[in-house]
Amino acid sequence: xxxxxxxxxxxxxxxxxxxxxxxxxxxxxxxxxxxxxxxxxxxxxxxxxxxxxxxxxxxxxxxxxxxxxxxxxxxxxxxxxxxxxxxxxxxxxxxxxxxxxxxxxxxxxxxxxxxxxxxxxxxxxxxxxxxxxxxxxxxxxxxxxxxxxxxxxxxxxxxxxxxxxxxxxxxxxxxxxxxxxxxxxxxxxxxxxxxxxxxxxxxxxxxxxxxxxxxxxxxxxxxxxxxxxxxxxxxxxxxxxxxxxxxxxxxxxxxxxxxxxxxxxxxxxxxxxxxxxxxxxxxxxxxxxxxxxxxxxxxxxxxxxxxxxxxxxxxxxxxxxxxxxxxxxxxxxxxxxxxxxxxxxxxxxxxxxxxxxxxxxxxxxxxxxxxxxxxxxxxxxxxxxxxxxxxxxxxxxxxxxxxxxxxxxxxxxxxxxxxxxxxxxxxxxxxx
Amino acid sequence: xxxxxxxxxxxxxxxxxxxxxxxxxxxxxxxxxxxxxxxxxxxxxxxxxxxxxxxxxxxxxxxxxxxxxxxxxxxxxxxxxxxxxxxxxxxxxxxxxxxxxxxxxxxxxxxxxxxxxxxxxxxxxxxxxxxxxxxxxxxxxxxxxxxxxxxxxxxxxxxxxxxxxxxxxxxxxxxxxxxxxxxxxxxxxxxxxxxxxxxxxxxxxxxxxxxxxxxxxxxxxxxxxxxxxxxxxxxxxxxxxxxxxxxxxxxxxxxxxxxxxxxxxxxxxxxxxxxxxxxxxxxxxxxxxxxxxxxxxxxxxxxxxxxxxxxxxxxxxxxxxxxxxxxxxxxxxxxxxxxxxxxxxxxxxxxxxxxxxxxxxxxxxxxxxxxxxxxxxxxxxxxxxxxxxxxxxxxxxxxxxxxxxxxxxxxxxxxxxxxxxxxxxxxxxxxx
Numbered sequence: 114x115x116x117x118x119x120x121x122x123x124x125x126x127x128x129x130x131x132x133x134x135x136x137x138x139x140x141x142x143x144x145x146x147x148x149x150x151x152x153x154x155x156x157x158x159x160x161x162x163x164x165x166x167x168x169x170x171x172x173x174x175x176x177x178x179x180x181x182x183x184x185x186x187x188x189x190x191x192x193x194x195x196x197x198x199x200x201x202x203x204x205x206x207x208x209x210x211x212x213x214x215x216x217x218x219x220x221x222x223x224x225x226x227x228x229x230x231x232x233x234x235x236x237x238x239x240x241x242x243x244x245x246x247x248x249x250x251x252x253x254x255x256x257x258x259x260x261x262x263x264x265x266x267x268x269x270x271x272x273x274x275x276x277x278x279x280x281x282x283x284x285x286x287x288x289x290x291x292x293x294x295x296x297x298x299x300x301x302x303x304x305x306x307x308x309x310x311x312x313x314x315x316x317x318x319x320x321x322x323x324x325x326x327x328x329x330x331x332x333x334x335x336x337x338x339x340x341x342x343x344x345x346x347x348x349x350x351x352x353x354x355x356x357x358x359x360x361x362x363x364x365x366x367x368x369x370x371x372x373x374x375x376x377x378x379x380x381x382x383x384x385x386x387x388x389x390x391x392x393x394x395x396x397x398x399x400x401x402x403x404x405x406x407x408x409x410x411x412x413x414x415x416x417x418x419x420x421x422x423x424x425x426x427x428x429x430x431x432x433x434x435x436x437x438x439x440x441x442x443x444x445x446x447x448x449x450x451x452x453x454x455x456x457x458x459x460x461x462x463x464x465x466x467x468x469x470x471x472x473x474x475x476x477x478x479x480x481x482x483x484x485x486x487x488x489x490x491x492x493x494x495x496x497x498x499x500x501x502x503x504x505x506x507x508x509x510x511x512x513x514x515x516x517x518x519x520x521x522x523x524x525x526x527x528x529x530x531x532x533x534x535x536x537x538x539x540x541x542x543x544x545x
Numbered sequence: 546x547x548x549x550x551x552x553x554x555x556x557x558x559x560x561x562x563x564x565x566x567x568x569x570x571x572x573x574x575x576x577x578x579x580x581x582x583x584x585x586x587x588x589x590x591x592x593x594x595x596x597x598x599x600x601x602x603x604x605x606x607x608x609x610x611x612x613x614x615x616x617x618x619x620x621x622x623x624x625x626x627x628x629x630x631x632x633x634x635x636x637x638x639x640x641x642x643x644x645x646x647x648x649x650x651x652x653x654x655x656x657x658x659x660x661x662x663x664x665x666x667x668x669x670x671x672x673x674x675x676x677x678x679x680x681x682x683x684x685x686x687x688x689x690x691x692x693x694x695x696x697x698x699x700x701x702x703x704x705x706x707x708x709x710x711x712x713x714x715x716x717x718x719x720x721x722x723x724x725x726x727x728x729x730x731x732x733x734x735x736x737x738x739x740x741x742x743x744x745x746x747x748x749x750x751x752x753x754x755x756x757x758x759x760x761x762x763x764x765x766x767x768x769x770x771x772x773x774x775x776x777x778x779x780x781x782x783x784x785x786x787x788x789x790x791x792x793x794x795x796x797x798x799x800x801x802x803x804x805x806x807x808x809x810x811x812x813x814x815x816x817x818x819x820x821x822x823x824x825x826x827x828x829x830x831x832x833x834x835x836x837x838x839x840x841x842x843x844x845x846x847x848x849x850x851x852x853x854x855x856x857x858x859x860x861x862x863x864x865x866x867x868x869x870x871x872x873x874x875x876x877x878x879x880x881x882x883x884x885x886x887x888x889x890x891x892x893x894x895x896x897x898x899x900x901x902x903x904x905x906x907x908x909x910x911x912x913x914x915x916x917x918x919x920x921x922x923x924x925x926x927x928x929x930x931x932x933x934x935x936x937x938x939x940x941x942x943x944x945x946x947x948x949x950x951x952x953x954x955x956x957x958x959x960x961x962x963x964x965x966x967x968x969x970x971x972x973x974x975x976x977x
Binding site for chain 2: 116118154174177206210212231233234246248252265267269272274284285287295305306308311320322332333335343478480497499501503504506507508509517535537538
């Protein structure tokens with residue numbers, strides 16, 4: 114007999130079916146035992162009414178792996194409206210010990226470090242795994258939106274000869290006896306590939322040796338990178354980002370089971386996402402909070418939260434672009450605003466008050482690159498392979514990078530980005 | 546006027562259109578100049594018949610970026626049956642120098658190291674970029690086949706605390722003052738995630754510090770990893786692999802332009818891919834070549850090539866499974882063949898005589914893991930986070946890993962896997 118998913122039971126009422134999965138929960142009452150079986154898709158309630166079988170299954174630890182054959186019966190009281198009766202149960206593998214936490218409770222009763230230490234079990238909790246189902250589906254929506262627009266997926270090296278942004282905070286590798294580095298972003302490669310395909314994207318790990326210990330930083334995370342040519346300026350990039358986010362949310366909206374488990378309300382991406390210039394944001398903060406940050410070249414998290422609330426109040430939008438960050442805080446390849454060259458054609462996208470995306474227009478003329486590197490006192494030699502792309506003809510181009518774990522964290526309003534990372538890496542944590 | 550792709554010209558005969566792209570080729574005859582414009586999708590022929598314009602464009606280096614407006618005319622002599630006449634041409638960016646090779650020739654006239662050194666330009670050649678379009682589309686087909694079968698995409702860490710297979714050949718990182726390693730495969734994580742979703746896949750970089758210098762090895766490559774539970778044995782895994790390869794080839798078959806440029810003949814995946822047991826393969830090699838390798842625990846490349854040719858002759862198949870490799874050569878998590886425990890429930894898939902995929906059934910009982918590690922003298926402590934998955938209930942499971950660059954190399958019959966890697970990494974090469 115072909116095994117079916119627990120989520121398909123409703124279509125088999127009156128039939129004998131075969132299920133397989135994990136012993137999620139067992140409730141032994143005086144004359145009946147309720148077994149909840151969890152498979153890769155969902156949960157099923159199974160009724161054990163033979164004392165011998167209840168005793169045999171009752172002796173198993175939770176998370177033991179079972180095969181169950183039984184008859185599907187409509188039962189309005191049961192979760193999902195169906196249950197399985199007259200079961201035959203085969204133990205595929207008995208768990209060796211009781212799990213460190215009860216997976217059947219609505220949430221895991223443990224502190225985050227304990228949950229992360231026991232990821233192999235904790236991730237089996239329906240809430241946790243729902244988060245990562247949304248991650249998977251977000252990726253699918255991201256790629257579908259881009260492929261539809263003729264973007265080509267690329268894979269670029271993570272071991273590099275020099276630090277991407279010419280700065281600090283890179284991890285060093287021993288590469289056959291010489292130093293190499295872990296890529297902080299695929300920036301140089303995705304720009305190079307604009308010369309080949311015009312429109313490219315990459316999903317891959319990036320590595321930041323930042324000594325941050327905050328709920329929003331990881332030392333390794335997944336970056337959704339996009340870059341494309343023949344743009345007008347950064348606003349062309351912002352428009353594409355809006356389309357891509359809508360594509361991701363459309364995909365996520367189809368994950369009804371996961372959204373129900375998480376009780377999530379998905380945001381709407383306004384047809385035109387509101388935006389505010391960096392300088393105007395500083396003025397607004399002065400005016401509304403009394404704090405004068407007009408000499409600062411960047412926004413602090415508290416200011417991003419303020420702006421997020423302001424956008425919600427003013428525009429009813431959970432998304433807000435901040436555009437025109439000062440050139441001094443942006444990397445050397447950033448395109449200046451032609452009308453006020455101290456400011457850049459770049460943006461951050463705040464989602465629910467947190468920076469989710471960074472992007473903008475890049476320089477595209479070879480001479481501008483040489484000048485930008487010289488102005489920052491950076492030796493151009495290590496960048497030769499990258500600079501060649503500009504020497505031999507590049508159109509105006511730009512792009513953006515979305516942090517995958519942050520996206521899901523903000524979507525699910527998780528307090529810590531580690532909750533939306535399968536196996537997070539930070540200064541303290543290298544395992545599991 | 547909205548810009549259109551060169552590949553869409555055929556639908557606009559008689560209309561005035563706008564194109565944008567790179568100056569791919571210029572041929573100045575006595576009274577007319579042929580300009581070939583290359584954009585992200587294809588090529589277009591443009592007729593310049595004003596001497597002033599011919600001179601102006603003739604002064605540009607190849608690869609300069611142009612915008613062209615003109616009228617589309619059916620012209621059976623032109624490539625694609627259309628050309629653009631009465632053009633207006635705007636130079637978006639003049640290339641600073643002539644490119645290091647002519648991109649309009651049928652193939653790049655340079656040695657592989659030179660081609661790789663100048664990747665930013667070389668990848669713009671229609672043949673080179675066709676290879677990477679097939680790469681992108683293969684990924685799309687891979688993921689679509691798996692999502693259709695309820696597989697969930699995962700992203701697992703590349704920085705790890707211990708060497709994946711307990712062995713050598715790992716790159717060491719300085720992780721905030723302590724040693725860490727680059728993951729050789731997502732093996733432990735994908736198995737762990739079988740406990741969560743039953744069916745998972747990952748596309749990501751893997752790192753091997755192997756001091757190989759061959760046309761088929763890279764020190765960083767992209768691995769297409771699959772793992773799933775509730776299997777019968779390795780044959781369930783082999784059947785899924787066949788389905789996934791068919792899905793990848795179906796996707797690739799739709800890339801008509803790229804296949805035409807490359808003049809590729811796609812292989813067929815037989816409904817049942819032929820397979821031979823490792824021991825039978827050794828006997829066959831003895832019988833047909835006189836070489837006795839029956840004491841060897843593995844096959845050399847020359848034997849794989851022989852077997853590939855044999856499968857082609859015998860079964861008309863370009864794919865061949867070799868099953869049952871000796872346990873001594875397989876990693877500790879390998880499931881033995883219950884009927885002959887010195888051999889394993891594992892396989893390699895040869896494609897056109899080269900190992901393309903490795904896979905098999907894994908151990909799933911906690912006690913078996915402890916015994917397997919002890920038998921190899923490996924301390925289980927660093928593997929605790931992984932072993933927890935088995936302690937708390939795991940079904941019989943297995944999976945496989947496809948090397949992305951090798952897949953495209955064999956598909957395109959490229960002599961060197963570096964030809965199908967955008968920016969390859971080997972002992973000598975860390976740039977571009």
